[in-house]
Amino acid sequence: MEIFGIALSAILSQLLLGLVNGSFYAMLSLGLAVIFGLLNVINFAHGAMFMMGAMVTWMGLTYFNLSYWTMLLLAPLLVGVVGMVIEKTMLQWLYKLDHLYGLLLTFGVTLMIEGIFRLIYGSSGLSYSVPESLEGATDLGFMFLPNYRAWVVVASLFVCFATWFVIEKTKLGAYLRAGTENPRLVEAFGVNVPLMVTLTYGFGVALAAFAGVLAAPVYQVAPLMGSNLIIVVFAVVVIGGMGSIMGSILTGLGLGVIEGFTKVFYPEASSTVVFIIMALVLWFRPAGLFGKEK
């Protein structure tokens, strides 16, 4: 079957790849939104944390023979701890200042982390193979569904909705939302807000690392894999606005799919389409699709 002279199976496989990218956008922009909500910091280091998640996964297998599944748990924990150390030693001194200092600090941290990994591993990519249990593809009749890609989409959707559930429907999430609205009042009720801030940053960063582990077999594992991605994620955040958790998830997935379609019909624009959409949204709906004008 063909649409506009392009085989349906090709379209569907690009669509799936778009969904895979979209799940990474969703997870990363979700983490950015959670961190921004409580800390008022745009975490430039998010891309570096994503890269570290993938790197640590590769290192676990290469040096300690730890499997993909072990690293899927271990890598976010490790990177989360690194994040908490960064928050405790550096970020926490900046909350009273202009937001832009948080961005500049995390930009500096990004340069350092990427520089260190590049010094050790060079700029070229390291390959990480798909875990055995997810190798191969399933025949759906109209297309072959690569098992690993399907797993990435399912796993990230699960994590995204779990995060949404915790923040919107549980008591812990209620504290978090209250802290976003008025941290001093929440502190007066006896909640340890500084600890909550540290844990939130750790969680947001761990989310990025989780995406990194999922990405390791899809992309080449390389020290600079996160920095180009994070700029696209910034555009996603501008389009969706950071006010709503569900908004971040939907915008991320949607833009991934649109990017996938662009790759089929007009490949030249595939790397710029997200930015073009951002420009259009800014022109017609300056507050973003899900944003509230402050």
Place this chain on the structure above:
Amino acid sequence: MQTPMLKFIFYTLLILFGLLAPLVVYPVFMMKLLCFALFACAFNLLIGYTGLLSFGHAAFLGGAGYVSGYLMRDMFWSPEMGILAGTAFGAFIAWVMGSLAIRRQGIYFTMITLALSQMLYFLWLQASFTGGEDGLQGVPRGQLLGFLDLNNDLTLYYTVLVIFLFGFGVIHRTIHSPFGHVLRAIKENEARTISLGYDVNRYKLLVFVLSGALAGMAGATKVLVLGFETLTDAHWSTSGLVVLMTLVGGLGTVLGPILGAFFIVLLENKMGEIGLAISQATGLEWFASLGESVTIVTGLIFVICVLMFRRGMVGELLHRTSIKGSP
């Protein structure tokens, strides 16, 4: 001594240094320094005097470099027309980028400029005339105004110095004009400036275009000096670098960005040598590889500046002397 007198002596010394520098320093290196200094001054006009953090200034430097390099090499435009065209192009993309970015405030403004400059980066990467990864090579220096041969390093140096002083003069004039005072009011309190009846968005857009035009002028001059343009100039890391230059020198100080640009460009170029010297002095082999880890050191300086040196070199100096001066 009175301040105006001090200022006069200071600026005279600075211009004298500019005039005599090529006798001691390799002129091409000095010209590169001046281009980056102008670039940083243009950037400071936004962050230091209007409170807008642009993370997309590489788009102006690189874009103007490509356009004027192309015009001078393939269309045989004269150097002065090439630089004018680069400046105009910088102003044009700043106008487009600014019109979109000022629709959002604060940190969103920064993210929008970053995203739009990344989009332009991809355009340059795909366009055929830019030479892709190899860059745009072999831009001729030509004859300025038809009779000054710029192939002579010294002639070119003084041309670049004049361009730099012109750009610096424009910035100096702007920040001390009534327009500049409105900009500072926007930085201090945007809401109050609006309530005073100023059309804040128009002021923001105008200063953004001015900053983009001057950054474009720096980019066009740079391509004339070096004879080539590469993707590095349009990359987000260059946008980060100009933030660092301004931060190190002192946000919102007149001379800070110049000092900061000199410091950072020197550091980038001489890091290998510095590392070797330290490793010989201390016997630690690790320092010998310092040249390969420029980004790590840049990142470290960023972190140190943000955490404990937010006034920058010139800002710190002004702060200390003013404390001593007051009773």
